[in-house]
Structure formats: structure tokens, C-alpha cells
Amino acid sequence: AEARRAACEAARAEVDVAAAEVEVARAMLERTRLRAPFGGIVAEVNGEIGEYVTPSPVGVATIPTIDLIDRSCLYVKAPIDEVDAPGIHPGIEARIMVDAFPGQRFSGRVRRVAPYVLDVEKQARTVDVEVEFARPQDAEPMLPGYSADVEIVLARREGVLRVPTEAVLEGNRVYLVRDGKIAEVPFEPGISNWEYTEVLSGLSSGQLVVVSVDRKGLEPGVSVRIERPAGPLTQPQ
Template sequence: MRRVLLLVFMLAVAAGAFWWLGRPKPIPVLLAEVGRGKVEASVANTRAGSVEACQRTRLSPISGGRIAYLGIKKGDRVKKGQVLLRLWNDDQQAQSGLAQTQVESARKRVGEICALADNAEREAARMAKLRARGFVSEGGEEKARFEATSRRAACDTVRADVTQAQARVKVTKVEQGRTVLVAPFDGTVADIVGELGEYTTPSPPGVATPPAIDLIDDSCLYIKAPMDEVDAPKIRVGQAARVTLDALPGKVLPAHVKRVAPYVVAVEKQARTVDVEANLDQPPAPGELLVGYSADLEVILDTRENTLRVPTSTLLEGSKVLLYRPDTGRLEERAIKRGITNWEYTEVLEGLKAGDRIVISLEREGVKAGAPVTAEAVAAGK
């Protein structure tokens, strides 16, 4: 009997040793504690956006010609109405001088001919009085009256000549305006195509001719970024946004949406997008933000304060997480009901409670529901 009991004991020990040696070893995992905090739902641009100027114009003369005056250089600040460039227009100036001379000449003729008309009308009036008293024949009176009418018509004609000459002066000034570029607003000269003495041509629509002068008003800037057409219906004017720029690393600029384009931009081999524009709430100091900088725009669609949340990276397919059970030392797959979400956090409406611990290190081998684990570290949810 003792031998039987000893044999049974030895078999039990052997079985226990076999199980102990063959048991699955706990997997070290990183855990995050479910907590409360802010969660934002947002959308971001699909391609890099850019810093744009509220006013930017690419100027070219209406007609071609040789550059006779270039009063600016790249980077200059200019005022509205300042002459930037003038083409050779000596011929037009000569025409303008001739037209002005014609105006002066016509005005002098008005004085002469209209004085004769006044005199003829007075003479006609005297002849009418003499005719009434019988001192002048009817033919003499008619001749005086005809002379007065003729002189008055000549006076009106030379007055019309003055008007015509003045119109000719205006025409020559308009022609000269075709050869002059004037700043339409205060701004900075970004680029100049052409040098003094070179020939420049206008840039008509549809022809890829570079403009003579690129003028930027950098006192007013905004952000323009392409958003995926799927996200565009969620975006509204006035929504809060955040702007980040490669040129200003680590800096986040608050902004608000000012415009959502009413059309879709289709670029070959690229996703269809909608341009969204945003104004900066607190623009950086002058010169810190340059037109043309690449920029990323994140539009905030919704915000939940002090809500239960988990890191979005901990979610499995089907809105599930791996919950650590300290009583068993194993992982349990737990389905949750999600609220709003972004790339960092996801709101939890049902399925978890504050203080629960879930797995962060999902990429480690063997991490799955039912696996025995040991907590390597715990990150508190914020």
C-alpha cells in the first residue's frame, strides 16, 4: 500500500513538474490606465497648404515695349499709386503735347469768333430797331440777322472743337497709361521680370508669360489648405482650427475657418479636394510669417471636455481593446462604444470605467485575448 501511495505521489510530482515547465510564460506588456480628459474630433489637410496674402497681384503692362523707367527692386516696399515701371512712350507724349496745343489754339479761336458773334448779334438788334423806324430796308435787316446767326454757329463750332481737342488729350493720356504700371495697393515687391532697357510683353490670359512685377500685401495673411472631399461637408465657416508650419517647428497657431470653397479641385492622380481658408487669431510678428510657407491646417469639428477616453492606438478592429484582469493575470477582449475620436484619443461611451488598464503594446508577439501577461509599466491616462 505504501508503495502504491509513493508511486501515486511520484506521478503527481512528475505531472506538476511537467506542467510547471510547460506552462505558457507571462508576456510583459505596457498598460495605460483609462482616465478622463479632453477629446477633439478634427480633420486635417491631405496635401500641404500654404501661407497666402489677402492681396497679391501680378502686374504686366497692357502693351509691349522697352522698359524706360524701373523705380523699384525686389523686396522694396511701395505705396498705393506709386509708379513702378514705365515703357518708352516718347511718341505718345508728343501726341499728348500736340493735343494740348490744339486745345489752347481752339480756346483762343473761341474768344475771337464768339466776340464777332456777339458783335453781329448787337448789330442785328440795331438793324431791327432802324427797320422799325423805316431807316433800313427789310433786306438790310435780314442780312444783319443772317450774319449774326452765322457768327453764332461758328462760335458753337469752335467751342465743339475745344471739347474735341480736350477729348483727344484724354485719349493720349489713356494711351500713355497703357505703358505705365502703378501699385494698386501698399505692398512688397516679390519679383521683377525684366531690366531697364529690356523689352517686355503683356501676359494675356491663357499664355504662360511671366508678369513683369509680382506685388504682395503681406500685412494681411491667411492659410489655404486642401481638404479631402469626404471631410469638406463637415467643415463650416467660424470653426476653430490649428495651424502648424515647418518653418516654425513646435509652434501651434490658433485660427478660425473663414472660407470653404464651393467647388472641388480635381488634380490628375491625386485625391479630389476642397480648398479651405483660415485666418490666424494671433498672427506672428511682421516678417516671421512669409507668403509661400508650407502649412498644415487642422479643423476642430467637435470637443468633449472631461470625458472618459483611451489612446486611439489601443483600439483593435471592431472598436475593441485588450483589458488587463489583475485577478487572473490575463487579457480580456472588451468591446467599447466609441464617441468622437482623433489620432490621439477616442471617447469611450460604454464598456470601460475610469481606472481600468488596457494594453498599449499591441505589436508584441503573443499579445491577444486570454494570454497571461505581466504589467511592465502603467501609463496614466490624461
């Protein structure tokens, strides 16, 4: 009886050892798995089968083992001049222009303003701003990594006189066509964006403004001939 009891205890001990070994094997197996914190698309894998990886040390940026993209929250990250940062806050209206979709403008809104200023050598100090698409369907055809421009709406004017921004010369001047010749005229600008600049004074509706100001030989007094007049370029909006 004693021998049987001892054999039974030994068998139980072997079972316990085997169970412990199974748990160790499970723990080792778990260490071979990388679980993503969210569902997404694997963009890049930086590693080989059987290679050991370790977490990044605190405060030290390292190349991720797996670069995972979450397409459900695409946004545009853009630097802005530090002088414009105080007027920008989450929720403010913005417009997004993506190079892959020329001629299209997408409605957006600021979702985050970085709480610090970047000091880039030989460049102006900037603040990073993140802008998301206002309509989720606009982001569906986008690919992560597309280049884009962002225009943040800080002010809006309705029914004002405006000129194309590309026509504005240094010192707030424009070239007008008067009596078949180029005339240089100063004006007082208001708000502006990449497309248009508001005219507060100095110009009138109906005047012909020269837009291609970078043409060789273009200067005040030069004779011009309008072949296909497109109408006045200074007009109410």
C-alpha cells in the same frame, strides 16, 4: 505783319506738336511701369529689363511678372474630404499647427470654403478651405510657404472618457494591459481628432492602453512589463 502772324502761328503749331509728343512720351513711360494693387513684399521677378510683357488672357493662368506677397493677410489653405464640407462654413473655429513651430497650436477660424470640389486622380474628392489666424500677432513670425496642418472644430465634448487616437486600431479596437499581458478590446468611439478619440462604451477610466501599437511582435497574449507606468491613458477630459 502777315509774315509775323504766319511765323507766330507756326510757332504755336510747333508748341502743340511738342506738347503732343510729351504726352505720347508720358504714355509710353506709364506703360513701362507696373503698379502693384497693394503694398507687399516682392518674392520673385520673372522678367528682364526691356522685356515686353502682356496681361494674362482671360481663363489662362500664366506666370506673373512679379510675385507680390501681402503679409497682412496670411492664411492656411488645406484640402478637406468632401463628406465633411457641408458642416464647415466661414467663421467656424479651427486650430493651426505649423511644422516650423512644433508643439504649438494657434487659434484660427475658417475664412472661406471653396464653392467647388477638386477631383484629383487616384485620390478622394476634396474641397479647399482657407483658415486665418484668430490673433494677428500669431501670424507675425510666419513666413509665406510654411507647411501646416489644420484641424477644424465641428463638435466639442467636455468631461468625457478618451483614448489617444494613435492607440486606436482598425475596427475601433485598442490593446490593454491586463495581468501583465496584452488584451485586445473593442469599444464604441465618439468624436475624435488627431490627438484623442472619445469613448462611448467598452472601456473604463483607469485602464492602461498601449499607445505604441506599431511595435514588432505586439499582439494579444504577449507578456509585457511596465517599467515606468505613466498612469491610466483613458481618462476624463
